[in-house]
Amino acid sequence: MADFDYDVLVIGAGPGGYVAAIRAAQLGLKTACAESRETLGGTCLNVGCIPSKALLHASELYEEATAGHLAKFGIELDGARLNLEQMMAEKSKAVGELTGGIEFLFKKNKVDWLKGHARFTGQHSVEVGGKTVTAKDIVIATGSSVMPLPGVEVDNDKGIVVDSTGALKLPKVPGKMVVIGGGVIGLELGSVWRRLGAEVTVVEYLPQILPGMDEEIRKEANKVFKKQGFKYKLGTKVTGCEVKGDKAILSMEPAKGGETETMEVDAVLVSIGRKANTDGLGLEAIGLATNERGQIETDHDFATGVEGVWAIGDVVPGPMLAHKAEDEGIAVAENIAGEVGIVNHDLIPSVVYTMPEIAGVGLTEEQAKEAGHEVKVGKFPFMANSRAKTNRDTDGLVKVIADAKSDRVLGVWMISSLAGTMIAQVTQAMEFGATSEDIAYTCHAHPTHSEAVKEAAMAVQGKPIHI
Ligand code: FAD
Ligand code: NAI
Numbered sequence: 446m447a448d449f450d451y452d453v454l455v456i457g458a459g460p461g462g463y464v465a466a467i468r469a470a471q472l473g474l475k476t477a478c479a480e481s482r483e484t485l486g487g488t489c490l491n492v493g494c495i496p497s498k499a500l501l502h503a504s505e506l507y508e509e510a511t512a513g514h515l516a517k518f519g520i521e522l523d524g525a526r527l528n529l530e531q532m533m534a535e536k537s538k539a540v541g542e543l544t545g546g547i548e549f550l551f552k553k554n555k556v557d558w559l560k561g562h563a564r565f566t567g568q569h570s571v572e573v574g575g576k577t578v579t580a581k582d583i584v585i586a587t588g589s590s591v592m593p594l595p596g597v598e599v600d601n602d603k604g605i606v607v608d609s610t611g612a613l614k615l616p617k618v619p620g621k622m623v624v625i626g627g628g629v630i631g632l633e634l635g636s637v638w639r640r641l642g643a644e645v646t647v648v649e650y651l652p653q654i655l656p657g658m659d660e661e662i663r664k665e666a667n668k669v670f671k672k673q674g675f676k677y678k679l680g681t682k683v684t685g686c687e688v689k690g691d692k693a694i695l696s697m698e699p700a701k702g703g704e705t706e707t708m709e710v711d712a713v714l715v716s717i718g719r720k721a722n723t724d725g726l727g728l729e730a731i732g733l734a735t736n737e738r739g740q741i742e743t744d745h746d747f748a749t750g751v752e753g754v755w756a757i758g759d760v761v762p763g764p765m766l767a768h769k770a771e772d773e774g775i776a777v778a779e780n781i782a783g784e785v786g787i788v789n790h791d792l793i794p795s796v797v798y799t800m801p802e803i804a805g806v807g808l809t810e811e812q813a814k815e816a817g818h819e820v821k822v823g824k825f826p827f828m829a830n831s832r833a834k835t836n837r838d839t840d841g842l843v844k845v846i847a848d849a850k851s852d853r854v855l856g857v858w859m860i861s862s863l864a865g866t867m868i869a870q871v872t873q874a875m876e877f878g879a880t881s882e883d884i885a886y887t888c889h890a891h892p893t894h895s896e897a898v899k900e901a902a903m904a905v906q907g908k909p910i911h912i
Contacts (some may be wrong), residue, residue, distance in 0.1 A: 449569060451477045453781055454580035456563045456571065456726070459487020461758025461770030461805055462568060462586030462728065463547050468778035470554040477580070478556055479563035479573045485547035486540075488588050488759070489767040492610045495543055497633055499536035500613065501798050504640040505530075527641060533614060565727035568753055572727075581783045582753050585741060585744055586774065587726060589719040594625060597686040605693050606686055606713045609634060618642045619712035625683050627654030629797050630716035632670065636799045639674055643712070646676040648683055650717075652699050655797065659809035659858040666803050666860060669840050685691035686713060721760045736762070746786070747777040755781065770792045794872045797866040801841045804864035806872045807856030810846050819849040821902030823881060825897045827861055829911045832892035838862050841902035845871075845881055852880035852905070863894045871898060881905035 458480035466478040510525040561574030601611030624631040627649030758770035776786030794806040827833040841860030884902035
């Protein structure tokens with residue numbers, strides 16, 4: 446290995462890259478990680494999962510304290526008020542603790558952090574921070590960034606037309622806010638500002654919110670958010686946005702064409718998806734092309750077409766999720782070290798951290814049918830779950846989709862305050878090839894929301910107890 450500065454060089458210190466670097470070091474490989482941000486942790490820790498969840502948690506507490514929901518439990522609060530600056534400070538503190546934690550883990554595992562933007566100069570060499578560094582294996586984990594919308598110019602500093610990064614630090618609660626894109630970011634960050642007092646309208650190109658999820662769950666989620674006060678303009682496309690003073694004037698028209706309408710609002714969040722980061726990476730220097738979506742293709746081991754160059758996380762095809770990137774980070778390091786690193790891409794759970802949460806794993810009912818399965822579906826509403834009823838937390842349901850012949854579980858979808866936690870049990874069951882009967886005959890603690898998973902599994906055979 447004397448010919449190279451490092452055994453492994455990872456480009457990007459997001460959940461894919463930092464995990465790959467730590468695992469490679471744990472496996473005895475001399476490892477460095479290049480990162481151009483001031484802090485480690487990538488999109489997820491700095492401007493993604495963590496700050497958004499900090500604001501979701503805080504805004505939920507605020508809504509509990511102010512919307513009168515607590516009175517029925519005998520808790521009467523007067524004079525609760527918002528200190529947005531403090532809410533933001535607490536969010537930044539959590540981000541600082543977690544990004545600092547990665548720095549600590551790098552030191553502990555002897556991973557060198559190379560500060561700066563990395564660019565390939567050859568198959569085994571990159572230029573970073575004004576120096577050329579060589580490595581036997583290089584992992585591209587450069588992640589993704591916000592997809593721009595033509596005609597809508599984002600200016601996060603002004604705080605009127607923002608992307609997700611700007612929506613995590615609005616200086617004041619907007620009176621009226623439009624969220625362009627009824628996907629995960631739009632609903633999570635839309636929920637934050639709605640809870641803090643904004644009137645939020647979701648403008649979505651498709652006829653329904655949350656594309657990619659089970660159709661029935663999408664419809665139910667739509668109803669739940671409507672009840673919370675979200676307004677929708679579905680099947681609508683934004684065609685332009687003009688900022689006048691402290692207002693934004695949006696132009697939009699039906700997706701299928703029709704009359705243009707305008708809407709004056711105080712804030713606009715552009716959340717129409719994300720795109721892979723490969724600009725300025727020097728891929729041409731190693732002859733590595735991207736696909737039509739700008740992503741880097743890999744094989745099952747995360748190897749690209751160029752020997753010794755690997756890629757993981759948001760920069761490769763697949764769901765843009767932190768846990769998927771992390772698992773790929775572990776697997777790629779194991780493959781580089783000569784072990785067998787595998788990720789089961791059929792079982793990547795997805796969670797929307799609204800209240801209630803929306804979670805799913807495996808196939809939707811529509812996908813299962815398209816794949817040729819004859820399906821049996823079992824459902825159980827939280828309205829009939831004793832713990833949810835007691836907590837006055839009855840929005841949502843669990844839906845188990847099983848193959849009618851083998852009874853093997855093909856997918857599970859749910860809406861519940863605890864869906865993000867409960868999806869782990871079914872993911873694990875499915876990883877072990879569970880049938881709905883396996884879940885139905887597993888003892889679940891009482892009284893818990895998880896009993897709804899058991900009952901939905903029992904419902905696949907038409908025999909739930911409590912409905
Ligand atoms: P990233 O986290 O994007 O990290 C890539 C890093 O590489 C960045 O730090 C970048 O600065 C660096 N980089 C890029 N190019 C170079 C270069 N040439 N040289 C040096 N460094 C470079 N996912 C979830 O699973 N759960 C959530 O709750 C969730 N919430 C989210 C909320 C928001 C608002 C957003 C925007 C995203 C959220 N995501 C969530 C998605 C999640 O953040 C990403 O899937 C995840 O961060 C991808 O990890 P990654 O390592 O592939 O890339
Ligand atoms: P998304 O793909 O979830 O949703 C984008 C939405 O915008 C879609 O519904 C799409 O139909 C719509 N859209 C696209 N173009 C449009 C247009 N011109 N006008 C109106 N609507 C339009 O993307 P989002 O919300 O930006 O999130 C990006 C990524 O970040 C996602 O892939 C997601 O996986 C990840 N993320 C994950 C979270 C989680 O796991 N809880 C939280 C936040 C983000």
